[in-house]
Amino acid sequence: MDRPAAGSSYQRFPRVRIRxxxxxxxxxxxxxxxxxxxxxxxxxxxxxxxxxxxxxxxIEVNSSVLNDEFIAHRLxxxxxxxxxxxxxxxxxxCDACDGDGSCEYCSxxxxxxxxxxxxxxxxxxxxxxxxxADPKVCPVDQARAYQLALSGNDYDPNAERGxxxxxxxxxxxxxxxxxxxxxxxxxxxxxxxxxxxxxxYEPDILINEELMDTLTFDEKRSWVESSPTKxxxxxxxxxxxxxxxxxxxxxxxxxxxxxAMGKPGLVEINAKEDSFIFTVETTGAITAYELIMxxxxxxxxxxxxxxxxxxxxxxxxxxxxxxxx
Amino acid sequence: MNAPxxxxxxxxxxxxxxxxxxxxxxxxxxxSFTIEREDHTIGNIVRMQLHRDPNVLFxxxxxxxxxxxxxxxxxxxxSQSSPTQAYTQAVNDLDKELEYLKQAFEVEKNRYEERAKQxx
Numbered sequence: 421m422d423r424p425a426a427g428s429s430y431q432r433f434p435r436v437r438i439r440x441x442x443x444x445x446x447x448x449x450x451x452x453x454x455x456x457x458x459x460x461x462x463x464x465x466x467x468x469x470x471x472x473x474x475x476x477x478x479i480e481v482n483s484s485v486l487n488d489e490f491i492a493h494r495l496x497x498x499x500x501x502x503x504x505x506x507x508x509x510x511x512x513x514c515d516a517c518d519g520d521g522s523c524e525y526c527s528x529x530x531x532x533x534x535x536x537x538x539x540x541x542x543x544x545x546x547x548x549x550x551x552x553a554d555p556k557v558c559p560v561d562q563a564r565a566y567q568l569a570l571s572g573n574d575y576d577p578n579a580e581r582g583x584x585x586x587x588x589x590x591x592x593x594x595x596x597x598x599x600x601x602x603x604x605x606x607x608x609x610x611x612x613x614x615x616x617x618x619x620x621y622e623p624d625i626l627i628n629e630e631l632m633d634t635l636t637f638d639e640k641r642s643w644v645e646s647s648p649t650k651x652x653x654x655x656x657x658x659x660x661x662x663x664x665x666x667x668x669x670x671x672x673x674x675x676x677x678x679x680a681m682g683k684p685g686l687v688e689i690n691a692k693e694d695s696f697i698f699t700v701e702t703t704g705a706i707t708a709y710e711l712i713m714x715x716x717x718x719x720x721x722x723x724x725x726x727x728x729x730x731x732x733x734x735x736x737x738x739x740x741x742x743x744x745x
Numbered sequence: 746m747n748a749p750x751x752x753x754x755x756x757x758x759x760x761x762x763x764x765x766x767x768x769x770x771x772x773x774x775x776x777s778f779t780i781e782r783e784d785h786t787i788g789n790i791v792r793m794q795l796h797r798d799p800n801v802l803f804x805x806x807x808x809x810x811x812x813x814x815x816x817x818x819x820x821x822x823x824s825q826s827s828p829t830q831a832y833t834q835a836v837n838d839l840d841k842e843l844e845y846l847k848q849a850f851e852v853e854k855n856r857y858e859e860r861a862k863q864x865x
Binding site: 722 | 754765790792797800838839
C-alpha cells in the first residue's frame with residue numbers, strides 16, 4: 421500500500437462569500453471544508469463566545485408584584501453591549517478581586533432606582549432605567565438610542581422603549597444594585613450572543629431535460645406545484661427551471677411526485693457535502709461579524725489547549741516494551 | 746442544594762491534565778486520548794481531520810456520559826506514523842485552517858463593503 425510519509429499536512433483552505441452583513445444579521449457561504457467544521461463554528465457561536473450579562477443582584481427595596489429572584493432573572497436576560505467581553509476576565513480567574521465581581525477587569529456595576537409617584541398611571545421599569553458604571557457596557561437599547569441620537573437620524577420609537585422589567589403601581593418602588601460579569605452560553609443561556617445560528621447544505625438540483633420534455637404542460641405544472649416551497653419555475657412556453665435552489669428543504673416531495681407520475685429520475689437533488697449556507701443572528705450584544713470572528717478565535721483557543729504536552733503520555737516501561745515510535 | 750457548580754462543565758479541575766493518553770496494550774500504534782472538559786465541538790472536528798490522514802487506520806471519539814465532561818479519542822495508525830504524531834498533526838492542521846478562515850473572512854468583509862458601496 422502506498423501511503424505518504426507521516427508528517428505531511430492535510431490542511432484545507434476554506435472559502436467564504438458574504439451575502440448579507442448587517443449589525444445583528446449575517447448570511448454567508450462557507451466552502452471547501454466539511455460539516456464538522458461548520459457545526460463546530462455553529463456550536464461555538466451559540467455556547468462559547470463570551471458576553472457580559474447581569475449575574476449578581478442585590479435588592480435594596482422591592483415592593484413590586486414580582487419577587488426578588490424573578491426580577492434578578494429578568495435582569496440577567498437583558499442583552500448588554502459586549503464588544504469588550506473578549507478582553508475581559510472571567511471573575512473566577514480574576515486576580516484583582518476575589519471573584520466577587522467588584523473590579524474593573526471582570527465586572528460592571530449597574531444601579532436601578534424607580535418609584536411610581538402618585539399619578540394614576542402604572543410606571544414601566546425598563547432596561548433604560550439601568551445605570552451603568554462603565555459606558556462600554558450598557559443595555560443594547562440604550563446603546564442603539566445613543567447611536568441614533570449621535571447620527572441625528574430619524575427617531576426610532578422601538579429603540580427608545582427598552583426591555584420591560586416590571587410594572588409599578590402607585591407607591592411601589594424598586595431599588596437595586598446589579599453586577600454584570602463575563603460568561604459563556606454553556607454556563608447559562610443568558611450569556612449566549614446568538615439568537616439563531618443555522619447552516620444548510622447547498623443543494624445541487626439537476627433536472628433531466630429529456631424526461632421533462634415528455635411531460636404535458638399540465639403535468640409540469642402539477643409537478644412544479646408539488647414542491648411545498650417555491651423551488652421551480654414554469655414559464656409560459658413550458659420550460660421548467662430552478663428558480664431558487666436554496667428554497668428546497670430536502671423534503672423529497674418533488675421526487676415522490678415524479679415517481680407517482682411514473683417518471684422516476686425526473687430530477688436529481690444532492691446536498692453538496694462541502695458547501696454550507698450560514699445564517700447568523702445575534703441578540704445585539706455583539707455584531708454578527710464580531711460573533712463569527714470571536715467564534716473562530718475561541719475555537720482556535722480550544723485547539724491550542726488540547727495540544728499534547730511532553731508529560732501527557734504513559735511512556736512507562738510497558739508502553740516502551742510494546743514498541744512504538 | 747447539592748447541585749455541582751455550573752462551571753464544572755468547562756473548567757478543568759486543579760491537578761487534572763487537559764489531555765492524557767494511554768496506549769493500547771494489545772495493538773501496536775493504537776492509543777486513546779482523554780480530553781477533559783471538551784465535547785462534540787472538538788471531538789468531531791479532530792476525528793474528521795484524522796480521517797483525512799491516510800496513515801490513520803481508525804479514528805473515533807466518544808462522550809462516555811453526558812455528566813462526565815470529557816471525550817475519548819481513539820486513534821490507530823500504520824507503522825509509518827504514530828497516534829501522537831497523527832493527533833498533533835490533526836490539531837495543527839485544524840488550527841491553520843481556522844487561521845486561514847479568519848483571514849478569508851477579513852478579506853471577504855472588505856470586499857463585501859466594497860461591493861455594497863458600488864451597489865449604491
